[in-house]
Amino acid sequence: MTPQTMNAVLSDRLFEIKKRHADAFSWLDGQQAAMVDQVIAWSKINSGSGNLDGLRRMGETLEDAFAKTGADCTLLPLSPVRMISLKGEDQSLELGPCRLFSIRPQAPRRILLTGHIDTVFAADHPFQTPRWLDDQTLNGPGVADMKGGLIVMLHALLAVERSGAWEDFDFSDFGWDVLISADEEIGSLGSAAYLAERAAFARIGLTYEPALADGTLAGARKGSGNFSFVVRGRAAHAGREFALGRNAVVMMAELITQLDALNGQRSGVTINPAVIAGGAAPNIVPDSAVLRFNVRVESDADAQWVREGLMAISKDIGAREGFQVSLHGDFNRPPKPIGPRNQALFDIVSACGEAMDIGISYRATGGCCEGNNLAAANLPNVDTLGVRGGDIHSADEYVLVESFAERARLSALIIFGFAHGAFDDLLIGEGA
């Protein structure tokens, strides 16, 4: 088939599916106000990645909501992860559990939907309450990233599952898994293994990060890693024994200059020295300094180039008399390049958008998310199927509320299309 005939065939199929499940789509339109009420309620529950109590409350709220789909819920506990504290000490960080909701777990043809309940706003952050900016725009923590997205996902699944009862549709060989994490905003260090495990059972992945305000979805994504450098020197009295000291803060300043000099040397690579700490009091030569930094890359070769650069800096600074350097961390999300298999899914989602009168376009981004993890596990995926919104990770975060029903219709059509086998001959490659 030429791409043109393929498009025509697909749009005929989608037209039929839309007609057959018209009741499900009009039910979704009727849920618009309820979805907005729900995002307001969920936004008020603080679920910063470190707020275990808030994550538990948000997780239980989610369980109640997803119970309406008929799915079973399994709690997947995560082991604590190791992190370097700003004092340079090895620390362990407790994580909230993942939740897995599954429908028809024996069915062979599966979709994996993923999302996260955690936000970047800690319990003591001033941004805690949603408020209306105008009658279409709601500002609030997580309204776009991604409590709003979870509500879109939930309602698309509700529409699909309810239609089984209304429209006598046989779903027996089709099932889905929803994996919801509570550590996405700190890099999915704990949930990465579950993402990879569930990806192996699915044919396509759908993730509910927000689309841009104009509806543009994310295409290729960079990979990302969080690292720390710890420099140790020697403490001394700043007056009496200054010459005996080895100033770790000064040496860290030199290290950061070398690190920043890597920026601009290789296209697609950026390094962001972000958080520094060190020293105890003005009259003591500081014996330790810590730097946290983030690195973004476009390819595995870039990542290797960065690792070598970091090792070289480490070696240079570590060779200075009286100083020790240690490097911690690694890349936690591989890059998500768009190959033919993922492109085939992008084209299918574009066709679903067209069938719903929603223009879909894709743009590469330096940001990263669970879609990176799914891609690394060989699962073609679209990762910005949530609401339209913007200014995420800031107190200006907003959602354009008309996008709730709009995006839920889009997802429902993708899921119905998959359930009916409408994409089987268009997706490239078998299984995962």
Ligand SMILES: [Zn+2]
């Ligand atoms: Zn997110």
